[in-house]
Amino acid sequence: MDPTLAARALSAATEITGTALSGDDPGDVLETVVARAVELAEADLGLVMVRADDGQVVAEAAHGATTQGLRGLAFSADSAAGQVARGGEPVVSEDFTVDPRTAPFVPPELKGFGPFAASAFGAGGRVLGALTVYRRHGGDPFSASTVEVLTAFAAQAGVVLALAEGANARHRVTLYQERERIARELHDVIVQRLYGAGMQLDRVRKNMRKRFAQADGARLSEAIDQLDQTIEEIRGTVRALRSPEPANETVTATDLAESARGEVRIAGELLGYPPTLELSGELADIPAEQADHIRAALREALSNVVRHSGASETRVTLSRDAEGVKLRVRDNGSGVPQGVAKRGLRHLAERATTSGGRFSINSSPSLGTLVAFDVPLDQTV
Numbered sequence: 001m002d003p004t005l006a007a008r009a010l011s012a013a014t015e016i017t018g019t020a021l022s023g024d025d026p027g028d029v030l031e032t033v034v035a036r037a038v039e040l041a042e043a044d045l046g047l048v049m050v051r052a053d054d055g056q057v058v059a060e061a062a063h064g065a066t067t068q069g070l071r072g073l074a075f076s077a078d079s080a081a082g083q084v085a086r087g088g089e090p091v092v093s094e095d096f097t098v099d100p101r102t103a104p105f106v107p108p109e110l111k112g113f114g115p116f117a118a119s120a121f122g123a124g125g126r127v128l129g130a131l132t133v134y135r136r137h138g139g140d141p142f143s144a145s146t147v148e149v150l151t152a153f154a155a156q157a158g159v160v161l162a163l164a165e166g167a168n169a170r171h172r173v174t175l176y177q178e179r180e181r182i183a184r185e186l187h188d189v190i191v192q193r194l195y196g197a198g199m200q201l202d203r204v205r206k207n208m209r210k211r212f213a214q215a216d217g218a219r220l221s222e223a224i225d226q227l228d229q230t231i232e233e234i235r236g237t238v239r240a241l242r243s244p245e246p247a248n249e250t251v252t253a254t255d256l257a258e259s260a261r262g263e264v265r266i267a268g269e270l271l272g273y274p275p276t277l278e279l280s281g282e283l284a285d286i287p288a289e290q291a292d293h294i295r296a297a298l299r300e301a302l303s304n305v306v307r308h309s310g311a312s313e314t315r316v317t318l319s320r321d322a323e324g325v326k327l328r329v330r331d332n333g334s335g336v337p338q339g340v341a342k343r344g345l346r347h348l349a350e351r352a353t354t355s356g357g358r359f360s361i362n363s364s365p366s367l368g369t370l371v372a373f374d375v376p377l378d379q380t381v
Helices: 003-021 026-041 080-085 144-207 214-241 256-271 288-309 342-355
Strands: 045-051 057-064 091-093 113-121 129-136 276-280 314-321 324-331 358-364 368-376
Touching: 003 026, 003 144, 026 045, 026 057, 026 129, 026 144, 045 080, 045 113, 057 080, 057 129, 080 091, 080 113, 080 129, 113 144, 129 144, 256 276, 256 288, 256 314, 288 314, 288 324, 288 342, 288 368, 342 358, 342 368
Parallel strands: 276 314
Antiparallel strands: 045 057, 045 129, 091 113, 113 129, 314 324, 324 368, 358 368
């Protein structure tokens, strides 16, 4: 092996390693790989081809004087590049447009080239595809030492990229898990405390209204509205933290029964009596996203009971069947006053639409209020 060429290959491989492990976009790393390969081989064109599930190879990166129309170009699994991408030996040709091994697979975009070499992109169980280089018709064939260096460089670069992608994937999973932990604490702890504080303030305002000056009562009402807005903003933050998810990461399941007990317990402290809670079906493995919708609906429904109904009885039923999760909150109060709690109810209608579920509310001064919220579940859950 030419020592000078080997040193250049080592320098190029070191650059690829640093770029790949820095977390740069894989497409940018491939562009760097093919550019360095063209320089090492003194070629006119280079392609990085990635193997597809059906054995074909697809040009993901190109570098050289003529690259238009080459990215995305697919080559047969029986082509030289396809065979090399399966871990085969390097293929070298003085003119791949007439060589019987390669001629049947030359696309029109490459008819202007002759000398050709292809090496596996990666090594062992980490072969991602093929690295190919070309010289124009009339150019010198690739020497044995050049192909040797190209093969070593392609093997190392492919392995580095495969390892970097694995490391980045693990980093994304770790990051998502931390985001999920923060989201869960915000949702299950902070929001509940703010919700309880807001309900307590609202109760104080109602019980002591006559003792407050008008300005003080207005300030208290404003504080309650700000708490409601803060809760909504935190819920938005929770949704942002939980999205997007890593493609292969399973969403954490939620024990919806335990969540419902917590919501009912808080409402009971504020109502002065414990609402009846009926649970049925398996509620311990509800996906977090669907559980969040149900929990928000329960919290909003109980909030309306505490604030507006004057009810002496409240019944919560939560069930899971073959169709999904069904929530019903019924009270014997005076109904939801016109124009009250519209924002919260509108958000529940939006949640039902987002989850593919259904939301309805029936309310009258004589019959009380019934809130219904249904969310479908994937049957594989």
